[in-house]
Amino acid sequence: MAEEYTTETLSVRAGYDRTHQKEHSEALFLTSSFIFDDCQEASDIFSGKASGNIYSRFTNPTVACFEKRLALMEGGECCVATATGMSAISVCIQSLLSAGDHIISSQSIFGSTTVLFDSHLSRFGIKTSYVDLTDIESFKNAIQPTTKVIFIESPSNPLMEIGNIKSLSALAKQHNILLIVDNCFASPALMQPIKLGADISIQSATKSIDGHGRMLGGAIIGSKKIVGEQVYQFIKSNGSSMSAFNAWVFLNGLETLNLRMQEHSKRAYDLAKWLEKQPQVTKVYYPFLKSFDQYDLAKKQQSAGGAILSFEIKGGKKEAWDLIDNTKLFSITANHGDTKSTICHPATTTHSKISKQMREKIGIKDNLIRISTGLESLVDIKADLHF
Numbered sequence: 001m002a003e004e005y006t007t008e009t010l011s012v013r014a015g016y017d018r019t020h021q022k023e024h025s026e027a028l029f030l031t032s033s034f035i036f037d038d039c040q041e042a043s044d045i046f047s048g049k050a051s052g053n054i055y056s057r058f059t060n061p062t063v064a065c066f067e068k069r070l071a072l073m074e075g076g077e078c079c080v081a082t083a084t085g086m087s088a089i090s091v092c093i094q095s096l097l098s099a100g101d102h103i104i105s106s107q108s109i110f111g112s113t114t115v116l117f118d119s120h121l122s123r124f125g126i127k128t129s130y131v132d133l134t135d136i137e138s139f140k141n142a143i144q145p146t147t148k149v150i151f152i153e154s155p156s157n158p159l160m161e162i163g164n165i166k167s168l169s170a171l172a173k174q175h176n177i178l179l180i181v182d183n184c185f186a187s188p189a190l191m192q193p194i195k196l197g198a199d200i201s202i203q204s205a206t207k208s209i210d211g212h213g214r215m216l217g218g219a220i221i222g223s224k225k226i227v228g229e230q231v232y233q234f235i236k237s238n239g240s241s242m243s244a245f246n247a248w249v250f251l252n253g254l255e256t257l258n259l260r261m262q263e264h265s266k267r268a269y270d271l272a273k274w275l276e277k278q279p280q281v282t283k284v285y286y287p288f289l290k291s292f293d294q295y296d297l298a299k300k301q302q303s304a305g306g307a308i309l310s311f312e313i314k315g316g317k318k319e320a321w322d323l324i325d326n327t328k329l330f331s332i333t334a335n336h337g338d339t340k341s342t343i344c345h346p347a348t349t350t351h352s353k354i355s356k357q358m359r360e361k362i363g364i365k366d367n368l369i370r371i372s373t374g375l376e377s378l379v380d381i382k383a384d385l386h387f
Contacts, residue, residue, distance in 0.1 A: 007073050007189060011254045015068030017061070028248040029062045056244060058236040066247040067219070069254055070203065073188040075195040076221035078228035080235055081242035085184060085204020086112055088218030092180065092200060093149065095234030096226070099125030102146040106133035106163060107362050108156035109182070111351040114358075133161045134294065139168060143175055153182040154193075155298070158310045158346045158370040159363055160185075160285045162294040165301060169197025178226070184208075187337070189261040191302045199226065205246075208307065208337030210253045211260050215246045260339070260375070264307035268373040271381060272309045280387040282367075285310040308336055310346070310370045313387075317366040320345050324369060329376065329384035336372030341381055343371050 005014070016026050034053035036042035044050035053059040063081050071079035082088040093103070093116075105117060107130040117128040131138035133152055150172050154163035165181060172179040180200040181193035187208045193201045203209060205217035219242075220231055235241060242250075265288075272286035284291070287298035288305030298305070313319055324332060330343040334350050344350065351364050359365075373381065 005072075007192075008258045010069065010072045011189070011257050014072045015065045015070075017065070026065055026248065026251050027062065029056075029060055029244050031060075031244075032056050034059070057239060057241050058232070060244045060247070062244040062251070063242050063247040066242070066251050066254075069251065070188065070209075070219055071221050073192075073254070074183070074201050074203075074221040075192040076201065076227070077224045078232075079219055079221045080227055080231050081205075081247060082218040082220065082235065083240045083242055084216045085202070085206055085218040086116065087240040088202050088204070088220050089113055089182070090116060091235050091238060091240050092202060092220045092231060093121060093126070093151075094238070095231045096178065097121075097126050097148050100146055101126050101148045102144050103128040103149045103151055104139055104142045104147055104177075105130055105150075106152040106154075106156065106161075107131060107358075108133050108159055108161050109151075109153045110157045111353050113153070113182070115353050133163045136164060136167050136171065139171060143177070147175065147177055149178050149180055151180045151182070153184070154301075155185045155287055155306065155308070157185065157350065158285075158308070158368065160287050160292070160308070160310065162287060162297050162301065164297060165193055165196040165198055169199075172199070173197075184337075185306055185308055186302055187257060187261055187306075189258045190265070190304050190306055194221065196301060199223070205242075205250045205253075206337075207335070208261060208264075209250050209257060211257065211337060211339060212253070213335055213338045213340065215249045217242050217246050217250055261306070262304060263375055264337075264373055265304035267375070267378050267381065268307050268309050268371075269305055270378055271371070271373055272305075272311075274382055275309075275311050278387050280313050281311050282314055283312045307373050308370065309373070310368055312365060312367045313369065315367055317345070317347070320367050320369050323385065323387070326386045327384045329380055330371075336370075338372060339375045341372065341374035341376055343369065346370050 033055050045052040067079035129142045131142050152163040178199045181198040182202045184204045200222040203219040275281050275284045286309040333342050334344050
């Protein structure tokens with residue numbers, strides 16, 4: 001399907017090759033391997049002389065359909081699907097970097113990503129420096145001769161900070177560095193980092209792409225040269241591939257992604273405005289609020305604000321915990337992008353593995369609460385927050 005179609009159309013139609021059965025809905029290929037007509041065909045496909053499916057760890061029609069569709073929606077040439085969102089980040093870095101290489105990462109990233117960089121990749125000689133996502137000069141000053149990747153999360157988790165992707169892209173290209181953007185919060189429905197200049201977009205399909213809290217999955221989107229060759233060749237042996245069943249569920253999720261993200265965004269925006277008026281709330285973080293520090297940049301890069309917001313209340317951890325524990329409608333869970341509204345305390349959940357000193361540095365306070373706004377009535381969502 002041609003790239004000139006809108007994201008809404010691509011999310012429903014793109015990437016599928018109908019089988020001889022002429023099915024209307026995408027087929028699910030639950031098979032570990034594929035057969036060949038004869039030894040010559042097997043040899044030709046294994047050697048790359050001919051195209052065809054071999055083994056579902058790296059060639060499966062259902063997974064391929066998901067990859068093609070997501071690549072088109074993101075504006076990339078190629079996509080490699082992975083078992084989880086974290087495996088997408090891990091596979092991407094491991095396939096592109098070697099011992100002695102250096103990463104510049106925004107300091108406001110998911111806690112597990114920080115653990116991956118500091119506790120695991122560091123053991124293999126890949127070093128990471130952390131800088132302020134909102135300060136382009138901090139990225140310039142952190143560049144070393146061995147820097148290979150700039151990694152950012154935009155909007156960031158949980159303070160919704162925005163990275164200027166066009167400016168970071170220009171800086172990265174000037175120094176022959178790859179720009180990787182974790183696009184989990186916005187999703188391809190609201191932002192396409194590659195169209196803004198990023199080399200790679202990372203997705204946790206577990207979140208809004210599924211949208212119903214059912215499956216784990218991730219994706220790496222970029223060029224054929226980088227993702228289609230380097231990343232793909234690595235994951236063939238690494239084995240962190242997506243299952244066909246999960247890909248089939250994610251395909252169904254993509255069909256309603258645009259509609260869901262618009263509805264999530266409407267509720268989140270209205271909830272954010274309401275929270276600003278509550279006497280017990282001291283600060284609200286949501287990209288499309290006019291009070292948000294990076295409102296203008298957020299409006300340039302995203303078509304809507306997304307499902308997620310954070311806010312600080314008067315007091316500390318006790319007051320935050322009391323508010324969360326007194327909810328009945330909200331699900332107390334760290335997942336987000338779900339049809340069901342979720343609520344969590346980042347300092348003791350998603351970012352509990354990073355030091356208190358680092359949390360304080362990046363602004364994750366004990367009185368901070370994060371909400372992922374679902375599709376319930378906004379009246380009921382507000383009523384469940386007992387200030």
